[in-house]
Amino acid sequence: MRLRFVDPLLPTLVEKPPEGVDWIHEVKFDGYRSQIVKDAGGVRVFTRRGLDWTSKYRDIAKAAGELDEVQSAIIDGETIVLNDAGLSDFAALRKAITQRQHDLYFVAFDLLHLNGHDLRNMPLEDRREILAAMIPEGRRIQFSQSLPGDASAIIHLVDQAGLEGMVSKRRDSVYRSGQSTSWLKAKCYTVGEYDLLGIEHEPGQPAFALMAERSTGRYVGSAFINSSREIRDRLWKRVQEQAGPAPKGMKRPSTQWVKPGLIGRVKHLRGEADLRHASLQDFREE
Known part of the structure; x- marks a missing residue:
């Protein structure tokens, strides 16, 4: 059979x-x-x-x-x-x-x-x-x-x-x-670093950081911004100061894009190709 x-x-x-x-x-x-x-x-x-x-x-x-x-x-x-x-x-x-x-x-x-x-x-x-x-x-x-x-x-x-x-x-x-x-x-969760492409924030909705792989530049998803008030304020100030054009092929009208150089520290589910259940913990400038 x-x-x-x-x-x-x-x-x-x-x-x-x-x-x-x-x-x-x-x-x-x-x-x-x-x-x-x-x-x-x-x-x-x-x-x-x-x-x-x-x-x-x-x-x-x-x-x-x-x-x-x-x-x-x-x-x-x-x-x-x-x-x-x-x-x-x-x-x-x-x-x-x-x-x-x-x-x-x-x-x-x-x-x-x-x-x-x-x-x-x-x-x-x-x-x-x-x-x-x-x-x-x-x-x-x-x-x-x-x-x-x-x-x-x-x-x-x-x-x-x-x-x-x-x-x-x-x-x-x-x-x-x-x-x-x-x-x-x-x-289980793990923490990794990703390039921060921009911040998506629709009225009345939580803000999300859009992230890309550091080695390839591939967009891997968004991370909920649940950091401390101090980190959120510092991040938003940097985003406004370093505003840039949208990456090629990405169209998200509620997003403030940034120039390269901001690195996000993201907590996310281990073993996934893209970010899942992700949250932005902190960020740094390269």
Whole structure:
């Protein structure tokens, strides 16, 4: 039987992870959500949106083909690259896909199908028990172990380790494609510096700082200005003194643009390509 790609279950973002014995908790890896499909026609590896990336993930596909006693399977997981500290590294991942495929690993966290049986209506805990038993240790495909302890202690340790966050899943949950509250993701915050492009302030609305990557100049989003009164007043004075034209291609009528040279210190969710849940902490002049 030829198996088809299954649209993934997507966790809901929450401020804090859920407490209680009804949940298991895993590391949220900083990689690409991926799906291994193995059947009589061979092994294919798909992206989150169902694109066939088998040619980009050749070593992972080869490892899936070597899983013992697995004639057919659909495995949900994350493709990652580890840095020298043993943490998943998203920047290194993009380079490895085109230049160093041997650095790619697949972290498996759910099993949707096995040897002719659809497992999506089984409780998560049972699906994961079967999955753990079929993955050998120390290989290119690894099992995502659950983290012991209560949720508040786990998220603290995850943050201290510099990880992106954690995913909490109901032990008895079935697998349903699309957004779900049976899986919840809690992310950690980090602080970085960005070029400040301007201040957007519509009447009656909070003010936002528009930010760009320092290395590329790429616009990455806005940061809520919740700094102290002293910092806000100083910032607005600098913005007025250094008013400049809008960056090429950007049209935002409620924005006061500034000349290059202002650097913003921004707190934002870790592991995102663009700023999310971001706030401007302070700024400096270059």
